[in-house]
Amino acid sequence: MPGALDGLRVLEIGDLVSAAYATKLLADLGADVVKVEARRGDLARGRGPFPRNTPHPDASGLFLYLNANKRGITLDLTHPRGQAALEALAGRIDLLVHNVHPTLMAAHGLDYERLAAANPRLVMTSIAPFGLSGPHASYRGPDVVTWSAGGVSTLNGLPGLPDLPPLKAFGDQSGFQAALNAAVGSLGALFARLASGRGEHVEVSAQESVAAILELTFEFWPYTGLVASRLGRKPIQPLCFVECRDGWLFLCAVEEHQWQSFVDLMGNPEWGGLEVFANRLARGANFDALEPFLQEWCRDRSVHELYEAAQRRRIPFAPVSTMGDLLASPHLRARGFFATLAHPVAGPVTMPGAPYKLSGTPWQLRTPAPTLGQHTADVLAEAGIDAAALSAAGVV
Amino acid sequence: MARRAPLEGIRVADFTWVWAGPFCTLQLAHLGAEVIRVETATRLCVTRLLPPYPDMQAGTNRSGYFNQYNQGKKSITLDLKRPEAVEVARRLCAASDVVAENFAAGVMDRAGLGYETLRQRRPDLIMVALSGYGATGPDSDKVSYGPAQVPLSGMSSVTGYRGFPPMHVGISYGDPTGGLHGAVAVLAALLHRARTGEGQYIDLSQWETSMAVLPDALVEYTMNGTPPARDGNRDRHLAPHGIFRAAGHDRWIAVAVEDDAAWARLAALLGRPELASDPRYATLAARKLHEDELEALLTSWTSERSPEEATATLQAAGIAAFTAATNRDIAEDPHLRARGFFVELPHPEVGTRQHIGIPWRMSASDCRVRRPAPCLGADTDAVLREVCGYTAAEIDTLRAAQALA
Numbered sequence: 001m002p003g004a005l006d007g008l009r010v011l012e013i014g015d016l017v018s019a020a021y022a023t024k025l026l027a028d029l030g031a032d033v034v035k036v037e038a039r040r041g042d043l044a045r046g047r048g049p050f051p052r053n054t055p056h057p058d059a060s061g062l063f064l065y066l067n068a069n070k071r072g073i074t075l076d077l078t079h080p081r082g083q084a085a086l087e088a089l090a091g092r093i094d095l096l097v098h099n100v101h102p103t104l105m106a107a108h109g110l111d112y113e114r115l116a117a118a119n120p121r122l123v124m125t126s127i128a129p130f131g132l133s134g135p136h137a138s139y140r141g142p143d144v145v146t147w148s149a150g151g152v153s154t155l156n157g158l159p160g161l162p163d164l165p166p167l168k169a170f171g172d173q174s175g176f177q178a179a180l181n182a183a184v185g186s187l188g189a190l191f192a193r194l195a196s197g198r199g200e201h202v203e204v205s206a207q208e209s210v211a212a213i214l215e216l217t218f219e220f221w222p223y224t225g226l227v228a229s230r231l232g233r234k235p236i237q238p239l240c241f242v243e244c245r246d247g248w249l250f251l252c253a254v255e256e257h258q259w260q261s262f263v264d265l266m267g268n269p270e271w272g273g274l275e276v277f278a279n280r281l282a283r284g285a286n287f288d289a290l291e292p293f294l295q296e297w298c299r300d301r302s303v304h305e306l307y308e309a310a311q312r313r314r315i316p317f318a319p320v321s322t323m324g325d326l327l328a329s330p331h332l333r334a335r336g337f338f339a340t341l342a343h344p345v346a347g348p349v350t351m352p353g354a355p356y357k358l359s360g361t362p363w364q365l366r367t368p369a370p371t372l373g374q375h376t377a378d379v380l381a382e383a384g385i386d387a388a389a390l391s392a393a394g395v396v
Numbered sequence: 397m398a399r400r401a402p403l404e405g406i407r408v409a410d411f412t413w414v415w416a417g418p419f420c421t422l423q424l425a426h427l428g429a430e431v432i433r434v435e436t437a438t439r440l441c442v443t444r445l446l447p448p449y450p451d452m453q454a455g456t457n458r459s460g461y462f463n464q465y466n467q468g469k470k471s472i473t474l475d476l477k478r479p480e481a482v483e484v485a486r487r488l489c490a491a492s493d494v495v496a497e498n499f500a501a502g503v504m505d506r507a508g509l510g511y512e513t514l515r516q517r518r519p520d521l522i523m524v525a526l527s528g529y530g531a532t533g534p535d536s537d538k539v540s541y542g543p544a545q546v547p548l549s550g551m552s553s554v555t556g557y558r559g560f561p562p563m564h565v566g567i568s569y570g571d572p573t574g575g576l577h578g579a580v581a582v583l584a585a586l587l588h589r590a591r592t593g594e595g596q597y598i599d600l601s602q603w604e605t606s607m608a609v610l611p612d613a614l615v616e617y618t619m620n621g622t623p624p625a626r627d628g629n630r631d632r633h634l635a636p637h638g639i640f641r642a643a644g645h646d647r648w649i650a651v652a653v654e655d656d657a658a659w660a661r662l663a664a665l666l667g668r669p670e671l672a673s674d675p676r677y678a679t680l681a682a683r684k685l686h687e688d689e690l691e692a693l694l695t696s697w698t699s700e701r702s703p704e705e706a707t708a709t710l711q712a713a714g715i716a717a718f719t720a721a722t723n724r725d726i727a728e729d730p731h732l733r734a735r736g737f738f739v740e741l742p743h744p745e746v747g748t749r750q751h752i753g754i755p756w757r758m759s760a761s762d763c764r765v766r767r768p769a770p771c772l773g774a775d776t777d778a779v780l781r782e783v784c785g786y787t788a789a790e791i792d793t794l795r796a797a798q799a800l801a
Contacts, residue, residue, distance in 0.1 A: 049616035061615030140716035148650035155566030169565035180576035185756035187583035192402035200760035208755035219460025318544035323617030331535035360596035
């Protein structure tokens with residue numbers, strides 16, 4: 001089957017998540033992506049997880065997931081001959097995506113004007129923690145910093161425990177959000193090129209990518225002058241976690257018909273009819289009283305049984321899935337979500353698969369992530385560059 | 397030369413509601429697509445019914461939540477329970493390049509607006525369906541709300557304070573993640589259509605897009621059978637790493653020491669340069685072993701400074717740090733203001749208010765928020781006339797039949 005982006009030639013210069021996930025989205029839809037790594041290798045190679053918890057630069061789970069379907073080369077972009085090779089490569093492609101820090105871009109030959117002079121159709125997308133301009137452009141920011149700078153951390157905590165800090169979500173989520181925005185901006189620029197015949201420079205800020213997903217909380221300031229806090233009470237309930245006999249369940253019954261169905265499911269206990277729980281706002285205001293009843297009723301039941309019983313009544317409860325639950329899900333199995341790819345060093349690796357199903361041009365996993373420098377000679381030869389000479393000079 | 401919008405000439409019939417779907421089509425509007433929201437007064441979009449409202453006065457067109465995520469779009473009202481309205485919707489879809497919806501699986505089919513029906517009149521149509529569980533599979537008839545995707549995806553089981561229960565992440569994270577993936581898929585499908593003339597159907601499950609951003613936890617399990625333990629704000633590969641108390645009421649700062657050299661710079665800032673080479677702290681492995689002491693040491697420094705002052709000092713020394721920003725901090729952030737991130741366009745019912753703009757910039761294309769969020773049905777007559785080809789008399793007839801409610 002064809003891929004939606006067959007024929008698209010992409011170069012990625014990326015460490016960790018943001019640039020790599022942006023180009024993974026394209027590679028999995030058919031783009032030909034070459035990943036350029038420093039000789040030390042992408043930092044994701046050191047992050048793991050590793051099979052048998054044994055670190056190996058070619059066996060990091062994060063790296064293998066983010067870089068499947070790509071070819072990989074090493075190139076020292078701080079060396080003039082490395083930059084010359086980059087220019088030659090950039091002359092042959094449609095899109096360059098990188099997350100080299102703005103303070104280091106020039107030293108790595110990442111000057112859009114110069115690269116575009118040789119290839120006016122080139123689109124270059126620069127991802128930076130705080131963007132390329134403005135007083136904080138030089139700031140550094142791994143996820144805990146950009147997730148917090150974008151305003152999500154302060155929305156998450158335990159209301160009764162103000163000494164616990166704002167809590168970040170698991171993983172490099174600001175990296176993933178920046179990646180998604182970078183993919184949208186890059187594809188937008190490629191679409192614009194259909195009419196203009198010219199490329200352009202796209203820049204993405206991780207901080208802004210996070211600030212863009214504050215749900216309804218951001219507007220509380222400009223609309224009402226209220227500051228959102230993780231210590232506030234949820235206005236409507238139930239929208240909460242309860243512990244069952246075999247795990248955790250998320251209760252979600254905020255529409256009145258959902259609540260009534262849930263009360264019915266519980267066998268219409270007397271407390272379910274109390275005035276203090278009469279509507280979702282009352283249940284929010286009196287949640288301290290409601291929570292023990294809910295917790296007590298759920299304690300001896302199984303997560304799966306309650307989830308299925310609630311869903312049969314159109315109540316949108318969800319289990320607090322463990323990783324094991326997800327791998328065992330008959331639904332995800334029926335949809336073929338998890339994908340297993342054999343890797344020469346890591347062996348077979350099972351990882352998340354298609355995030356969407358395109359009927360005409362399906363998402364596809366074709367080749368495992370490259371070992372460090374695996375395709376250096378091939379890719380440089382395609383561009384007419386003498387890899388042996390660069391190798392002798394210590395550039396690849 | 398006048399700047400041109402990337403998606404100029406692309407029309408999107410937008411049947412989405414709440415957050416995930418509107419966030420998908422928001423990106424297309426940013427890129428210049430004509431996004432036409434199909435709404436109904438008989439069942440308002442959930443976000444029109446949620447705060448914040450200016451002066452706490454509710455109103456269909458006054459919600460900051462709706463007005464944030466529907467910038468740049470048009471709105472028409474159709475009561476799709478009426479067959480005349482379904483025909484209007486079909487004409488709109490036939491005149492559109494993209495149809496987007498995020499109802500539960502099967503709803504559009506039952507409304508007579510399924511992909512197979514719509515492509516009869518528009519063979520190159522691209523249709524994207526963003527549902528909680530996906531269009532196929534044994535759970536496809538289950539119902540999903542935004543907040544429930546965080547636990548369902550596995551995110552909650554690995555997010556939380558050490559020794560505490562699973563946690564939420566503070567927002568309905570599955571919605572924007574699903575919406576952005578949807579925008580990527582639509583743009584790729586548009587590029588494919590430009591090359592081949594072929595449209596297609598995109599089945600997007602928010603459950604699956606939420607797991608696409610959890611690979612490290614999932615692969616840790618598939619490789620070694622153990623999921624990562626909930627460990628607050630700590631990171632296995634960086635230490636210290638967390639969100640620490642700053643001076644002021646409930647003020648905090650995120651700090652991450654990225655390598656040993658950054659640790660040496662931090663030790664100097666803390667007035668304890670000798671700690672750079674102290675064997676308890678000199679390497680990542682050592683710092684992870686002594687992380688409690690390290691955090692206490694760092695907190696004694698941050699808690700005496702405002703987060704803004706501490707950020708400036710730390711970043712000047714090349715140490716990653718930033719205020720754990722509130723919505724007010726974001727609104728007043730001088731950097732974001734200098735970058736022109738915010739959008740302030742006059743809205744007929746809420747006036748000129750600050751809204752969040754676009755997280756990316758384009759050097760040549762016209763990429764911007766083109767208009768404020770629409771009032772309910774503001775564009776009904778114009779769209780029916782100009783896009784669907786109805787005469788004024790026909791529109792009156794439809795309205796009399798209550799099809800345009």
